[in-house]
Amino acid sequence: MVILLPIVAALSCFLWPGRSIWIGLINTFTIVLSVAGLSLQVVEQGAGRYAVGGWEAPLGIALVSDGLSLLMLMVTAVVGLAISVYSSCYFNQDKARHFWPLWMLLWAALNALFLSADIFNIYVTLELMGLAAVALVALAGGKNSLGAAMRYLLVSLLGSLFYLLGVVLLYHSFGTVDMSLLAQRLESSPAVWAAMGLMTSGLLLKTALFPLHFWLPPAHGNAPAPVSALLSALVVKASFYILLRLWLEVFPVASFEAGQLLGLLGAAAVLWGGVLALRQTRLKLMIAYSTVMQIGYLFLAFPLASIAGWKAAVYLLLSHALAKTAMFMAAGNILLYEGHDRIAELDRVAQRLPMTLGAFALAGVSLMGLPPSGGFIGKWLLLEAAIRSGQWWWGIVLIAGGLLTGAYVFKVIGFAFTQSNLPHESRAVPIGMEWAALFMAMLAIGLGFIAPWILSIMDTGSPFGVATR
Amino acid sequence: MNWDAWLPLFIILISLLVALAIFPLAEEKVKTRISLNLGGALLKLVLVGFMLWGVYNGHHYETRLPFLPGLDLVLRADALSMLFVVLSTGLWFLTTVYAVGYLEDSPHRSRFFGFFSLCVTATIGVALAGNLITFLLFYELLTLATYPLIVHRGTEASRKAGRTYLIYTIGGGALLLIGTIWLYSLSGTLEFTTRGFLSAVDRSHHPALVIIFVLLIAGLGVKAALIPLHGWLPQSMVAPAPVSALLHAVAVVKAGAFGIIRVVYDVFGIEFSASLGVTLPLAIVAASTIIYGSLRALFQDDLKRRLAFSTVSQVSYIVLGIAIVGPLATIGGLVHLVHQGVMKITLFFCAGNLAETLGIHKVSEMSGVGKRMPWTMVAFTIGTLGMIGAPPLAGFISKWYLGMGALEAGQGWVVFVLAGSSLLNAGYFLPILYAAWFKEPVGNWPAERSFGHYETSLALLLPPLVTALLAVLLGLFASAPFSPYSWSQFITTLEYAP
Numbered sequence: 001m002v003i004l005l006p007i008v009a010a011l012s013c014f015l016w017p018g019r020s021i022w023i024g025l026i027n028t029f030t031i032v033l034s035v036a037g038l039s040l041q042v043v044e045q046g047a048g049r050y051a052v053g054g055w056e057a058p059l060g061i062a063l064v065s066d067g068l069s070l071l072m073l074m075v076t077a078v079v080g081l082a083i084s085v086y087s088s089c090y091f092n093q094d095k096a097r098h099f100w101p102l103w104m105l106l107w108a109a110l111n112a113l114f115l116s117a118d119i120f121n122i123y124v125t126l127e128l129m130g131l132a133a134v135a136l137v138a139l140a141g142g143k144n145s146l147g148a149a150m151r152y153l154l155v156s157l158l159g160s161l162f163y164l165l166g167v168v169l170l171y172h173s174f175g176t177v178d179m180s181l182l183a184q185r186l187e188s189s190p191a192v193w194a195a196m197g198l199m200t201s202g203l204l205l206k207t208a209l210f211p212l213h214f215w216l217p218p219a220h221g222n223a224p225a226p227v228s229a230l231l232s233a234l235v236v237k238a239s240f241y242i243l244l245r246l247w248l249e250v251f252p253v254a255s256f257e258a259g260q261l262l263g264l265l266g267a268a269a270v271l272w273g274g275v276l277a278l279r280q281t282r283l284k285l286m287i288a289y290s291t292v293m294q295i296g297y298l299f300l301a302f303p304l305a306s307i308a309g310w311k312a313a314v315y316l317l318l319s320h321a322l323a324k325t326a327m328f329m330a331a332g333n334i335l336l337y338e339g340h341d342r343i344a345e346l347d348r349v350a351q352r353l354p355m356t357l358g359a360f361a362l363a364g365v366s367l368m369g370l371p372p373s374g375g376f377i378g379k380w381l382l383l384e385a386a387i388r389s390g391q392w393w394w395g396i397v398l399i400a401g402g403l404l405t406g407a408y409v410f411k412v413i414g415f416a417f418t419q420s421n422l423p424h425e426s427r428a429v430p431i432g433m434e435w436a437a438l439f440m441a442m443l444a445i446g447l448g449f450i451a452p453w454i455l456s457i458m459d460t461g462s463p464f465g466v467a468t469r
Numbered sequence: 470m471n472w473d474a475w476l477p478l479f480i481i482l483i484s485l486l487v488a489l490a491i492f493p494l495a496e497e498k499v500k501t502r503i504s505l506n507l508g509g510a511l512l513k514l515v516l517v518g519f520m521l522w523g524v525y526n527g528h529h530y531e532t533r534l535p536f537l538p539g540l541d542l543v544l545r546a547d548a549l550s551m552l553f554v555v556l557s558t559g560l561w562f563l564t565t566v567y568a569v570g571y572l573e574d575s576p577h578r579s580r581f582f583g584f585f586s587l588c589v590t591a592t593i594g595v596a597l598a599g600n601l602i603t604f605l606l607f608y609e610l611l612t613l614a615t616y617p618l619i620v621h622r623g624t625e626a627s628r629k630a631g632r633t634y635l636i637y638t639i640g641g642g643a644l645l646l647i648g649t650i651w652l653y654s655l656s657g658t659l660e661f662t663t664r665g666f667l668s669a670v671d672r673s674h675h676p677a678l679v680i681i682f683v684l685l686i687a688g689l690g691v692k693a694a695l696i697p698l699h700g701w702l703p704q705s706m707v708a709p710a711p712v713s714a715l716l717h718a719v720a721v722v723k724a725g726a727f728g729i730i731r732v733v734y735d736v737f738g739i740e741f742s743a744s745l746g747v748t749l750p751l752a753i754v755a756a757s758t759i760i761y762g763s764l765r766a767l768f769q770d771d772l773k774r775r776l777a778f779s780t781v782s783q784v785s786y787i788v789l790g791i792a793i794v795g796p797l798a799t800i801g802g803l804v805h806l807v808h809q810g811v812m813k814i815t816l817f818f819c820a821g822n823l824a825e826t827l828g829i830h831k832v833s834e835m836s837g838v839g840k841r842m843p844w845t846m847v848a849f850t851i852g853t854l855g856m857i858g859a860p861p862l863a864g865f866i867s868k869w870y871l872g873m874g875a876l877e878a879g880q881g882w883v884v885f886v887l888a889g890s891s892l893l894n895a896g897y898f899l900p901i902l903y904a905a906w907f908k909e910p911v912g913n914w915p916a917e918r919s920f921g922h923y924e925t926s927l928a929l930l931l932p933p934l935v936t937a938l939l940a941v942l943l944g945l946f947a948s949a950p951f952s953p954y955s956w957s958q959f960i961t962t963l964e965y966a967p
Contacts (some may be wrong), residue, residue, distance in 0.1 A: 003776075079866075222906060354492075354580070365613060366637075369611070370612075370613065370639075370642070371605060371606040371609050372606050372610070376606075377537065380537065381537075382651065383647075383650045384650055384653065384654065385648075387650055387651060387654045388654055395647070395650075397649060399643050399646070402643060403639065403640065403643060406635070406639045410616075410632070410635055414620065414628050414632060447673045449534075451535075451536060451537050452535045452536075452537070452538065455538060
């Protein structure tokens with residue numbers, strides 16, 4: 001249901017382009033409702049497994065919903081709701097007829113990805129997601145965004161190819177693509193190591209972990225605002241989600257050194273992304289580099305995985321998804337209002353778009369990891385895991401990253417408070433766009449108050465139950 | 470539902486709701502905004518009075534909300550927090566009255582008062598926090614809420630001051646966070662407990678505890694403006710006068726000092742801290758801050774900067790009182806938390822009046838101002854004399870107990886610090902008084918405005934008079950029940966093992 005709805009929506013948007021906005025909006029609400037229904041079911045009855053068409057693994061397509069995939073679905077639904085509202089004001093009729101089918105397709109791919117129980121199915125959804133995302137980036141038109149989209153397409157295909165090779169190797173060796181069956185049958189062998197290396201590097205490329213992040217800032221910086229929000233909040237998270245599943249569920253044989261290596265790359269991403277974000281002069285590019293940085297945080301989960309570091313990373317992931325959506329939306333509002341997004345000339349936005357700036361500031365608080373916010377909880381959990389396991393150096397990376405984030409967020413906010421009397425040509429910003437941004441930012445803050453609830457959902461169906469103990 | 474369990478939360482929520490209600494208000498709705506502000510402040514005052522009575526009679530007010538696995542958000546009204554709560558609520562009310570008068574006709578008042586209320590929310594949260602993580606949460610919120618107030622004027626200078634402020638405070642916040650998490654991993658709890666909860670920690674961790682102590686104190690010392698972490702305070706003087714008054718007397722600086730009190734007494738426990746050997750270095754840092762701040766104040770011509778360096782020096786009295794291990798010094802330190810707040814807010818109100826009415830910003834422009842604005846200068850005089858420590862004003866009580874406490878603890882050198890500081894205080898305050906009362910005015914005032922019948926508008930004049938009167942009363946009736954002095958005694962008896 002959760003997967004089928006957006007597909008139907010995508011098709012109908014495609015058939016009746018004139019009414020795509022309404023079809024899209026109505027479907028958004030139905031999807032949100034059905035995700036809510038599924039959540040209730042999972043929370044009450046525990047993790048579920050469905051065989052599509054009655055065919056059990058290893059033959060059929062199986063869907064699994066445990067706590068982790070449920071949270072991913074939920075955050076997708078919430079972000080999706082805001083994006084839909086925002087986009088219904090953002091795009092003109094001409095762009096809208098292209099946007100809505102693609103967006104619904106992307107949503108379907110995301111939902112299917114989070115529910116998939118086998119690695120081949122994941123490949124299919126990954127490819128679908130990649131293609132839809134590329135088309136969305138190209139939607140802005142213009143030379144820059146087409147170039148960025150082209151580069152994104154190549155990266156995306158390359159990443160999927162590596163992943164597919166890994167899948168083939170595993171299937172050849174063990175005769176199944178189902179994750180839980182694989183986990184049982186897996187034993188250490190050169191083929192497994194090769195498969196793991198291939199799949200990991202393919203996914204790292206798609207997640208844009210340092211030093212494979214080169215494609216992300218142009219793609220995210222040049223896309224239309226709701227698309228940038230989507231890409232940063234959800235799409236890169238999807239490939240991270242697969243990595244998390246693979247490493248903790250399928251390849252628990254992964255060695256300590258490999259985890260440290262991923263952590264090291266993550267730490268480098270945090271520092272490098274932070275420094276670059278600080279040096280940007282354009283708001284959207286700054287936010288894009290900030291995504292590179294935040295992705296680095298997520299990878300600190302791997303060296304700390306054995307001490308529930310993954311929960312911290314997932315918490316960070318959720319709050320980053322919400323905060324980054326808010327931030328890109330705020331940037332979109334500013335861009336629309338001022339006609340440019342050069343940080344040095346953002347004077348007086350604070351006075352004229354208080355809600356947008358408020359959204360930006362609240363989102364920034366969460367990204368910095370200051371309390372009370374979702375970012376703070378994630379950081380606290382990660383720090384605690386780091387200190388508990390005696391790997392305090394990751395803690396230093398976290399703190400340094402927080403300070404860097406503070407530096408670039410306040411760079412923007414500080415400029416916005418100055419008085420200036422420059423005459424600006426300005427355009428009105430639809431109220432729906434302002435509210436959508438503020439709403440997401442408030443959710444990111446609110447995530448700081450419901451930690452016990454979220455953490456208990458994560459435990460539902462105890463994903464990685466064996467690996468973490 | 471249990472009323473006692475929700476009162477602390479409710480008290481915090483009042484100012485939060487006021488803040489949220491004020492933000493979207495249009496600029497012109499002056500009356501709605503004023504009534505929201507004053508109504509909130511009054512309601513809070515009443516509730517706090519009620520709670521004070523309850524705490525005195527042994528009621529237990531505690532709100533506990535789940536926050537993280539194993540960690541709760543705890544708001545608790547104990548004797549120590551009530552000291553700070555009463556101070557901030559009372560002075561918030563007066564500052565609101567003052568700010569309404571001060572900011573008449575200036576732009577962005579809704580934004581200003583919104584953040585102003587948020588700032589008080591955070592301060593009360595700091596005061597009521599029942600464990601270190603709740604404290605941390607409100608402490609960071611305070612940083613964020615004060616930033617827009619400091620850059621409120623929107624000039625280049627204020628933006629620079631705001632940046633300096635952030636660099637210091639966010640850095641300090643990071644240190645505090647590291648210290649807190651490390652502490653949690655060692656002890657498994659963060660709950661404030663009278664006489665501390667760390668003495669049970671295994672001896673092998675004691676070196677780590679010393680480092681944690683340094684981290685925590687450094688993080689808090691940023692806000693308490695201990696040297697060398699005081700750099701932001703004189704710079705942030707570009708903020709409007711009510712903000713400086715609040716920053717210095719109640720909110721930011723005091724939150725730092727209050728945090729140090731909490732860490733020393735309720736996390737480490739005063740006797741355990743002494744056995745770790747960390748109190749003497751802290752006392753030395755505090756003493757050098759006292760002398761250094763006074764010395765710098767001597768050479769400032771800008772009135773508000775002079776007052777700022779004076780704050781740097783005065784707040785360290787509180788820290789000094791804590792760091793001298795002894796009941797009498799503790800009383801001196803705690804009581805100074807209140808006394809310094811009342812006196813310093815008077816001085817800043819007066820400085821604001823001078824700037825707003827006559828355009829005076831510099832000490833050298835103050836000749837003969839006593840004749841033009843007698844009431845303001847009376848309040849100012851009381852404030853300065855109190856700062857110097859002249860009996861029977863409030864400041865005398867604090868200094869007396871600090872000195873007695875130092876002698877009792879066998880730390881005679883502190884008396885010299887106190888005496889030296891008093892001399893220096895006299896050195897930088899008395900010339901102002903002399904000029905204001907006995908010199909003839911030179912030419913016209915820089916930018917005079919007329920406010921009708923009185924020397925300045927009533928909303929500006931009354932708050933400093935009230936606080937000045939308070940400073941006198943606190944000194945005269947120090948031993949009355951519910952005075953800060955007797956309350957501090959009450960706390961002290963709890964903190965030292967019989």
